[in-house]
Amino acid sequence: MAPSAISDTSAAGHSVQEIPTINGKEKTPLEAISQGDVLPGIPTFPTYAAERRHILIHMAATFRHWARQGFCEGQSGHISVRDPEFPGLMWMNPLSRHFGMLRAGDMLAVEIATGRIAAGNPNPATGLRTANAAGYWIHSAVHNARPDIHAVCHAHTRAGRAWSVFARPLDMITQDVCTLHDRHAVYSAYGGIVFAADEGKRIAAALGARNKAAILMNHGLITVGETVDEAGFLFGLMDRSCEIQLQVEAACASGNLEKQIISDEEAAYNCKMANEANVLYREAQGDIEYEIEAAGGEAAIAKGFETLQIDSQKA
Template sequence: MAPSAIAESALSHMAVKDKKQVLLNGRSVTGEEKEPTPLEAISHGVVMQGVPTFPTFSEHRRHALVHMAAIFRFLARTGCTEGQSGHISVRDPEFPGLMWMNPLGRHFGMLSAGDMICLEIATGRVAGGNTSRPANAAGYLIHSAIHKRRPDDVHAVCHAHTVAGRAWSAFGRPLEMLTQDVCNFYGDALAVYAEYGGIVFGAEEGERIAGALGARGKGAVLMNHGLLTVGRTVDEAGFLFGLLDRSCDIQLRVEAAAANGNIPKRVISDEEAAYNFRMASEPHALYCEAQPDVEYEFEMAGGEEMLARGFESLSPTVP
């Protein structure tokens, strides 16, 4: 089945729209004309297609778990691993009370769809998948709290302990809008959990992290801990995770360069940051942003089928 189209435009800020012109298929579009969707605005010629739809739940599940494996391999390739730490969860498309997670102790760069474990979000019950390894208990407590709090718009959660993310988290501060790209986290899209309750072995800490993320957060800086992102697809959450980690690295470099006070920082204005957010931080656009890295991982693995290994043996069970 062909990918679905974007239902509505993400560009609605009239003050910004009147100020700017957007290129749509090679021509300039002003505020008086029909507003382009983000993918229409960025596409010159054939419009990019966004999040796909599927005729069966099985096909949807396969797509999600194969792309989940690709995002794990992308995180491994970019140095986002630390022993057994880090996890991604994806809500099952057929049974929304279930989520898929990676097994404890298997390297991100080795994961395929057949490695994933299915857990019941409400209870932690192992509900299928590959049960040869355990799930990560701390990961379950964090991810389940977020999935329970945001059932409608969060279908994937990424968390890992990266170098830049942990370094910036020590300040317990949000990122500044220093670049065009970090505007994906403008305003309440980026939360800061400015507490540290130790390794998450209790439900309370997971609930506090979910509470800090709030109703609209796309990412969170967890003080003295690491980074976390969410999305409607694992592709969106994965792209945002890489972006958040790189943005922490950029902020650290800018802070170091500006430390002597002789080089002033130039922060993007609220108006411009809001415009960038509306045009870029939309589920279909963010899904497309992830596809170059996903396709690269397919190529490096020897084809998409390599990341689908073991999928046919997976089956979630409901009580």
């Protein structure tokens, strides 16, 4: 039997899909992805305390997922989330506590302007309240530069570090990476371990006013979002895309294979449908729910939250 011809369905002139509509109105990305009942988006809460509890539980679950993915590297790596009631505070993970052990009650509230620890329980291993100083300088700079975002994720993953040495953005070579089409940047400098404000400000400037991710040369990856769920999902997507890019580059090294790049028009369509905050929140829920279940349920992963006290006079 003769081999089948390859169907060229992506030839020049192939039109990009139209945004689906309902009753003459464009569907939201969640409506478009849902067949049957429409999936819920970012939840709302009756009180700041309820919202804070939800955020810190999901923050802890995101860290536990990171541990499962092998994103740990000693004491490196941090997530911050702006407090819903006191926007001058951001919640961060304690330094030197394994991602896979974190609970809501382990998180520390750090004053963005000064670095002061405004709330949090002592680390059970050290008896101290200690955040990552480099993390503070990076995250405070990003939160100051981007009032539109509420969460920042940064870690030193294997694939992220490997691709970062080329100081190149990711190619649009898969449907999934198109979520970051024209929404990720490259910080093509390296200023050493971040022990002062200047390097954090340069990273924030490289991220820019609208990007959701950046590749930090010789360093790692950073992502941002309206929720910790969004930023955490984008971080995993970014890391996997770096790994795929490295595999594709290695496969192409012989010169016998050629990358097929998704067109800007098609990539922009994918991004419009996949990069919306409610969709990205929902994308994260499978992993979040798995980690909550694996931890023993919501009460177990929320442990210690009830003892967290913010001094509202100083917040």
